Amino acid sequence: MASRRGGVSLPERPNNSKDNSTFSITKISRSQIVSWGKQTASDTSFVVNKLLKSTGKAAWIAGTTFLVLVVPLIIEMDREQQLNDLELQQASILGTPPK
Template identity: 55%
Template sequence: MEITPDYGAEEAKSAKPVRLGWADASRLTRKLAVHTGKAAWTFGTSFLVLIVPLIVQLHREEQLIELEKEQLGVLNQPTGLQAE
């Protein structure tokens, strides 16, 4: 395997840093805001479609289990007790 010198690296070191003007910075900020909004919309919609129904179903099952426990508790009470 032969190692060859990288002639582009020398040019990259001597290149001046990129300076952005107000118009470029404004355009980049706007693009960032638009893409962030799109990502937030996608995440929010996915959350509403996938996660919220799961939470609702789990809550219903929890209520059903509590109701069954309550009913079993009523059925398991001794019937021989009388109020005095």
């Protein structure tokens, strides 16, 4: 048992099991499967990052194009509709048949 300074102490492990566990972890971490997994994760992260950046740029372009081209068109169509409604209202008040 280890020396007691206070609290509960656990029994020491034999040296050979400690060496085996360290050797096993080192062997596993250096295996081809682990390195392939790390490389795949790195490649996936790179692709996702590029995809998010390009999607953000495309959304910015689409949004600004909509504001510059489509919103003024919608406003003008609304004005035209209001003018038509006003003319129809005036025609009905004056008694002339609508066109």
